[in-house]
Amino acid sequence: MKPCMKEIEKRKILSEVALGNIPPDTVIANGILFNVFTGEFIKKQSIWIKDGRIAYVGPDHDPQKDGKTQVIDADGMALLPGLIEGHTHLNRSGIEEFVRHVIPGGVTTVIMETIDFGLIAGREGMEYLVKGLEEQPIRFYYTIAPLCGLTPSEEINAPTNEELLPLLKNPQCLGIGEIYWGNIFLEGQQGERVRELASIALEMGKLVEGHTAGASGRKLQAYTDFGVSSCHEPITDEEVLERLRLGYWVMIREGSIRKELPGVAGIFKKKIDFRRLILSTDGVDPEEFLEEGYLDASLRSALKLGVPPQLAYQMVTINVAEHFGLDHLIGSLSPGKMADLLIIPSPEDFSPCLVMCDGKIIFRDGKSLAEPKKVFFPDHMFHTVTIPDDIFSSIKGGALAEPAVALAKAGKVRAMELVSRLVTKESIIDLEKPEESKDVIMILALDRLGSGKAFMGFLKGFGLERGAYGTTMSWDSPDMIVVGCDTQSMEAVIGRLKEIGGGGVYAIGKEIVAEFPAPLCGVASLKPMEIVGEEVKKLEASLRKNGVKWGKPALTVDTLTSPAIPHLRITHKGYVRLKDRKVLPVEA
Ligand SMILES: [Fe+2]
Structure with missing residues (x-):
């Protein structure tokens, strides 16, 4: 298959910007750049942006500019990739309000569960939710809820696997949402439908998101055999370690349902590889959202607990992007990637002064500069x-x-x-x-x-x-x-x-x-x-x-x-x- 000409043209322009032959749209200069790959904070760095993407990242140079080039002096502050929320729910709010409130905390990508509307309005409910996530000022992806109830009678609105195919094929769909571990072993049609759904997703190259609360040993492994690759349920450092060793992407949940960071803090003292650790909220209730914040609040809790800043930031950027196969687009500040970035006062102080998504400034100095797109529900x-x-x-x-x-x-x-x-x-x-x-x-x-x-x-x-x-x-x-x-x-x-x-x-x-x-x-x-x-x-x-x-x-x-x-x-x-x-x- 030939790559799209438009994409080749875009890449050519980016490379001309890096060489200094075409002026960038935006230059961010004099920042401490967080390199997610090496974990370094590098001083006196610039980022050049063209058409919503990063063209150049490195030592401050004076690039070719024209009258339209916007120059932002980071003034020695830190530059991070936009945060990625790997697993969440709307928690009683509408999409517009969710978007409005996550932006100031620096979240530029959200992977949204679709269960809440799917339970009541079936496939149509999920479709309207997914439609509402499109063309928002931040990036959304979604996972399809398996809609598995305690007994078959709670699955009255669950679509058949065939009916779910269009939603699953959508490029914004990253896989099947959290499948509770007990549900994958259910007998009869109830279990068959879930197991088949997981297999269809895997065959399409998509993910199966997990939920392994309380599982361990052979039961956990038997569940993992169905192709599950993440879990946001561990509550102790031993549970985190067991899942990391099995190849899981472990999401440490720090949100309204539970706050696991204190209980799993021992994991950060171990001399192991943390590249498969993720920090996620699993949803934040409105009152908590307003009082404490969202993923930004979880991040501040991690920093307060003594998690080194480089690890904390990797857990909400590159690690999430790699798990979902999105690291070619987001999760790092490097050439060719989307210009989703934040400016924070220092690596130790996570309070975004500027949030950019797709090269557009959507929040600056306490003010939101982007309006959520209006969402329609019948x-x-x-x-x-x-x-x-x-x-x-x-x-x-x-x-x-x-x-x-x-x-x-x-x-x-x-x-x-x-x-x-x-x-x-x-x-x-x-x-x-x-x-x-x-x-x-x-x-x-x-x-x-x-x-x-x-x-x-x-x-x-x-x-x-x-x-x-x-x-x-x-x-x-x-x-x-x-x-x-x-x-x-x-x-x-x-x-x-x-x-x-x-x-x-x-x-x-x-x-x-x-x-x-x-x-x-x-x-x-x-x-x-x-x-x-x-x-x-x-x-x-x-x-x-x-x-x-x-x-x-x-x-x-x-x-x-x-x-x-x-x-x-x-x-x-x-x-x-x-x-x-x-x-x-x-x-x-
Ligand atoms: Fe969840």
Whole structure:
């Protein structure tokens, strides 16, 4: 195949710029350049840029200029490649707000997961998300969510592998998104679909992104045999080392779900090769985004922990680019690469003064100079909470409430018990014994896509003392989850979630105490991040004020449906024991 003439012309022009025969568009002079390949910070360096690409990097020379050449004096500050976020989610925000807020922190490339809209709106949801990522002032790539639920009933909107092919073939698609390790071993059609999807991606030369929480030894290796090449779940330095030795690209997660840097810090003291280490957020919630920052905040945490600056910067530039096969374009400041770069005061002080993407300055001296492109989602993606009206009578002392209430009177029940803010265990509780029934409330899983199917069980250890909280932002499931102390509050929550198109609602009796409307697929808000952050903060503060003991109560409830976290989970069909995916009733 012949290379495209346009590309050859572009390269010729770049080489003429390097030779001094054509003036560059932009010259950045007198900087301390970070060389990602050698780990050096080199003083008195210049970068010459033409047509959005780097033509020359090296000692300060006075290049040929014309009236249009823009000269930026870096004044002895440090020059870095733009940051690359290797694994993230929108976390309740829209695309425009995400773009607006990541730019000041120096992120110029993002690899986005597509699960959040795919779960509810299937292939169409992923397609609109992918379309929205195009032509933004920063670079986006994506991975396709395997959409694998606890049981097949959560995969109701999952496209077939054939239907996913166009999305997979798109050059912006880098592979299949995080496949939880347990899901690859699932029996029957559920597992077959995921394993086939992984193989299709590998045959197309794309990646399979992993999720190996808690796996080790032969199980980890058996999972790796399916071609998985990255993981963002290690929580100790031993887990990091085990995965590095198996050839993984290990993403140390430092975001809203968990902050792993302190737990894995021992890895940085080892005398090993770090080129496969990556730092990533896995998503940052709006309130945290505004208060602390994004990947820039993770980077500052790494520097504060004593990670040498050169290693910290390699973890968010060249290492990520190499993992995704993008190092011919991004991840370094070297000739022929895209002009994605940052100026920071010094190698030790990561606070970008200038951010450039594709040769355009998109942030300078505290001001954003680029507007996100407006994103379109069709109207029906804002009306995804479909619940039959008679569901309320079922809850209020009716069919749904009955088994739980009857069993409560009878004594022993099966319950989900929170042993940490995310991990649960299966507990058999005698509700007649006061010490056992303490801190036990109802939990309702409700198919919010219209079937009206629901399961009522018990939740222990959440701490809620009055009212009910409900969410449509459940992980890996299209179910609505409502936890509550009484059915009247639960009914109010369901009614309000239906009215606002989803999100999170807390009610006491008939009164709505706090809410976070997330009408886009019931998982995201299009309001400014400042408002979203305030709404979520207020909602979580109300829950804590009313007894919830966990730091991020909304996240705790959102994750109760996920096969990513052990041990007992919930669907509208019943509890699900993660280790064997057995659906269990409330009867003990
Ligand atoms: Fe993730």
